[in-house]
Amino acid sequence: MEKRSIGMGLEKTMSDSFITTKVNEAIRWCQKNSVWPQPMGISCCAIEMMAFASSRFDVSRFGSEVFRFSPRQADLMIVAGTTTYKMAHVVRKIYDQMPDPKWVIAMGVCTSSGGMYRTYSVVQGIDQFIPVDVYVGGCPPRPDNLINALMMIQKKIEREGSKEHHQAQPIYLDQPPTISV
Amino acid sequence: MNKDLTDPTKSKIYEALIDQYTSVEPDDPLGSDMILNFGPQHPATHGVLRLVLRLDGERVIGCVPEVGYLHRGYEKLAENMTYHEYIPHTDRLDYLSPLSNNMGFALAVERLTGIEAPPRAQYIRTICSELARISSHLMATGSMAMDVGALTILLWTFREREKLYDIFEVLTGARFTTSYSRIGGVAQDMTEDVEKMIWQFLDYLPEAIQECERLLNRNRIFVERCDMIGIIEPDDAIAYGLTGPNLRGSGVERDLRRDTPYFVYPELDFKVITHQGGDSLARYYVRLDEMYESAKIVRQCLEKIPKGEIHANKPKKVLPSKERVYTRMEEMIHDFMIVNFGIHPPPGEIYSAVENPKGELGFYIQSKGGGVPWRLKIRSPSFVNIQSLPHLLRGVMVSDVVAVIGSLDPVMGEADK
Amino acid sequence: MIAQRAAEKLKERFPDSVLSVSEFREQLLVQVETSAIRDVCLFLRDDEELQFDMAIDVLGADRLVVESTSEKADYINDPFDRQIRSKKQEISMNERFEVIYVLYSNKHKEYVRLKVRVAESGQKVPSVAQVWKSANWAEREAYDMFGIEFEGHPDLRRVYMPEYFEHFPLRKDFPLMGIPGSLPLPDKQ
Numbered sequence: 001m002e003k004r005s006i007g008m009g010l011e012k013t014m015s016d017s018f019i020t021t022k023v024n025e026a027i028r029w030c031q032k033n034s035v036w037p038q039p040m041g042i043s044c045c046a047i048e049m050m051a052f053a054s055s056r057f058d059v060s061r062f063g064s065e066v067f068r069f070s071p072r073q074a075d076l077m078i079v080a081g082t083t084t085y086k087m088a089h090v091v092r093k094i095y096d097q098m099p100d101p102k103w104v105i106a107m108g109v110c111t112s113s114g115g116m117y118r119t120y121s122v123v124q125g126i127d128q129f130i131p132v133d134v135y136v137g138g139c140p141p142r143p144d145n146l147i148n149a150l151m152m153i154q155k156k157i158e159r160e161g162s163k164e165h166h167q168a169q170p171i172y173l174d175q176p177p178t179i180s181v
Numbered sequence: 182m183n184k185d186l187t188d189p190t191k192s193k194i195y196e197a198l199i200d201q202y203t204s205v206e207p208d209d210p211l212g213s214d215m216i217l218n219f220g221p222q223h224p225a226t227h228g229v230l231r232l233v234l235r236l237d238g239e240r241v242i243g244c245v246p247e248v249g250y251l252h253r254g255y256e257k258l259a260e261n262m263t264y265h266e267y268i269p270h271t272d273r274l275d276y277l278s279p280l281s282n283n284m285g286f287a288l289a290v291e292r293l294t295g296i297e298a299p300p301r302a303q304y305i306r307t308i309c310s311e312l313a314r315i316s317s318h319l320m321a322t323g324s325m326a327m328d329v330g331a332l333t334i335l336l337w338t339f340r341e342r343e344k345l346y347d348i349f350e351v352l353t354g355a356r357f358t359t360s361y362s363r364i365g366g367v368a369q370d371m372t373e374d375v376e377k378m379i380w381q382f383l384d385y386l387p388e389a390i391q392e393c394e395r396l397l398n399r400n401r402i403f404v405e406r407c408d409m410i411g412i413i414e415p416d417d418a419i420a421y422g423l424t425g426p427n428l429r430g431s432g433v434e435r436d437l438r439r440d441t442p443y444f445v446y447p448e449l450d451f452k453v454i455t456h457q458g459g460d461s462l463a464r465y466y467v468r469l470d471e472m473y474e475s476a477k478i479v480r481q482c483l484e485k486i487p488k489g490e491i492h493a494n495k496p497k498k499v500l501p502s503k504e505r506v507y508t509r510m511e512e513m514i515h516d517f518m519i520v521n522f523g524i525h526p527p528p529g530e531i532y533s534a535v536e537n538p539k540g541e542l543g544f545y546i547q548s549k550g551g552g553v554p555w556r557l558k559i560r561s562p563s564f565v566n567i568q569s570l571p572h573l574l575r576g577v578m579v580s581d582v583v584a585v586i587g588s589l590d591p592v593m594g595e596a597d598k
Numbered sequence: 599m600i601a602q603r604a605a606e607k608l609k610e611r612f613p614d615s616v617l618s619v620s621e622f623r624e625q626l627l628v629q630v631e632t633s634a635i636r637d638v639c640l641f642l643r644d645d646e647e648l649q650f651d652m653a654i655d656v657l658g659a660d661r662l663v664v665e666s667t668s669e670k671a672d673y674i675n676d677p678f679d680r681q682i683r684s685k686k687q688e689i690s691m692n693e694r695f696e697v698i699y700v701l702y703s704n705k706h707k708e709y710v711r712l713k714v715r716v717a718e719s720g721q722k723v724p725s726v727a728q729v730w731k732s733a734n735w736a737e738r739e740a741y742d743m744f745g746i747e748f749e750g751h752p753d754l755r756r757v758y759m760p761e762y763f764e765h766f767p768l769r770k771d772f773p774l775m776g777i778p779g780s781l782p783l784p785d786k787q
Contacts, residue, residue: 193755193761194755194761227768246659246755248758249756249757249758249759252758254767254774256743256768257767257768257772257774258774261774287761292623293623295623417731419651419652419704420651420652420730420731420732421651421731421732422652422654422730422732433704435704440707441707441709442707474680529622529623530622530627531622531623531625531656532625532654532700532709532711534654543654543655543700544700545655545700547659555659556657556659556660557657558657558659560654560655560657560700563688563737564739565732565736566735568731568732568735569731590639597758598758
């Protein structure tokens with residue numbers, strides 16, 4: 001698949017030279033250290049997400065200084081809580097309103113696979129209607145676990161940059177993440 | 182196929198909104214009425230609550246709440262799993278005070294089966310319910326203050342809740358969704374470390390609450406945003422079925438811990454906090470004062486708690502403890518039968534309610550003698566409290582809607598079941 | 599005990615409508631004729647001695663027993679089978695659903711429960727939403743989950759499921775996982 005870099009006219013004339021790759025890396029470094037989440041907090045996982053944002057497991061030290069509830073100003077959507085069929089349309093609408101580049105974390109088992117609710121009204125996994133980048137297990141996941149997910153998103157941004165999000169592939173944890181600054 | 186999203190004016194919720202008052206065309210260019218969607222995704226709706234408001238300029242003249250965005254099918258699930266398997270589901274009902282729900286459910290099933298937990302378990306249950314009440318009221322105060330604009334209070338109350346989470350983690354094994362109660366008692370015993378942690382927490386709690394009070398109680402902005410907003414008279418409150426701090430904020434003294442006592446509340450000394458006024462500020466004061474009362478109750482329980490068993494002595498109905506299961510034959514067979522086929526309570530139906538931090542949480546269980554209930558209905562306080570929103574929101578301005586919802590403190594996990 | 603007193607007064611005042619009074623674990627359940635439920639509720643609320651001023655809950659229940667497909671479940675209380683099954687249909691369609699009212703009196707601090715039985719289709723239960731406002735949404739929920747219709751209800755719409763949903767989820771013949779295709783999802787693109 002075509003790797004799109006951040007729109008530069010120079011690209012066509014100089015085609016992937018030293019300067020543009022370094023500028024790409026710099027831009028990716030900026031993006032990964034200032035990910036502003038859009039918290040789609042639906043149920044119990046939202047409480048752990050609020051704990052992840054407050055003073056003990058402070059997330060603003062990772063660059064997520066503010067939680068932007070308006071999708072137009074955010075780049076990461078954390079879907080936290082059981083998604084029902086009725087709510088799925090709302091989540092999709094908010095997702096469509098986010099501008100590219102965007103990433104999605106599916107927090108908790110309810111969003112990853114339906115969780116403990118195998119019933120008529122719960123969507124068994126939000127990846128049935130949204131492309132997801134990172135799945136976090138747990139019911140609810142501890143805030144430390146969610147910080148790990150945010151760091152995985154940061155690694156993904158660093159590695160791949162932004163592309164059309166519908167081509168997003170989830171990343172798998174082959175080995176424990178190394179902390180590199 | 183979702184008519185809601187394609188043509189909003191044809192959906193039934195808009196018909197309900199218009200028919201309540203006069204019939205004004207929503208597209209009337211000369212009219213001053215506006216329909217505003219206070220959508221399910223909103224920072225201040227305390228979850229996924231949708232309000233469709235009809236505004237005359239800035240004043241609300243009609244409101245139709247829509248719930249159901251978190252309907253997970255709890256009651257249908259209950260008909261397919263045994264009573265023990267259902268305990269983790271009760272955690273996720275009012276997810277701000279999960280211990281309280283666990284204890285309420287265990288009480289309901291015990292009343293149905295006719296067994297009684299031993300005294301030490303009853304004391305532990307009371308302590309857990311009151312700590313859950315403190316945790317829920319801290320959250321309610323914090324988020325009400327945040328909705329009104331005082332963002333600091335939320336971070337301070339979250340700091341206190343983290344201390345409670347540490348206590349729950351040592352006691353039950355999980356920070357948050359604890360699943361601590363069992364039919365006939367509690368899961369594990371309370372050790373001395375936990376008691377020490379609770380004493381330390383209780384010593385520090387009054388100072389922490391006073392820090393928040395000093396910032397809010399005489400703060401002119403907070404008082405003006407909450408005073409005389411969202412008033413409900415006592416008779417209306419009773420007719421709407423409000424319970425908990427919402428009812429006590431209107432002056433009605435109704436508290437299930439005193440009226441239909443359960444656990445060890447008959448032996449404890451506590452006041453039922455009420456405030457006159459019926460507005461958002463009165464409800465806020467009720468929650469604040471209830472935290473002090475809960476701390477008093479926990480102190481009395483810790484002083485009086487006896488030593489003893491934590492499981493009732495009914496082998497075929499109560500899950501035995503793990504050491505006995507691994508070492509003795511009889512307990513292993515009982516464990517196998519209870520886990521796989523369920524306890525078999527006698528056929529009959531009961532209603533049992535406890536005083537949750539949000540109101541009266543009731544379980545109506547119909548049993549036909551099998552291992553699974555025939556019908557389990559959860560009477561959730563938030564569902565009934567949200568029903569009174571159109572009454573509370575008459576004549577307020579749009580920015581007050583947030584303060585009223587914050588003072589009502591709904592939790593969508595239990596409102597939508 | 600105010601619940602016993604309420605049952606006695608109801609038997610005096612509505613002798614034809616009170617069908618049975620039963621007690622289980624010290625809680626009283628009064629079965630009432632369906633068409634008389636609103637008058638009974640008005641009496642219970644307005645009587646000076648009784649004053650049942652709060653309707654705590656109104657709920658529906660389904661009495662249908664789904665037939666068993668296995669040969670083994672010959673009796674209802676089979677200890678090796680979790681589900682309650684029966685070989686033959688024992689509930690007549692004339693009284694498939696029940697509606698149960700849980701009432702509370704603030705003066706006496708006690709509960710009493712009423713029950714009515716209603717047919718699967720064609721029969722409507724008089725609504726008590728004008729007697730207690732808290733019964734409004736509770737009856738909507740009974741309609742949404744079972745399809746029980748209430749006559750005289752100001753606004754009978756679905757409350758949990760989306761408006762276009764065509765089935766009634768808590769009926770015993772509706773499967774737990776739902777009917778595929780009854781609830782649409784947005785496209786993944």
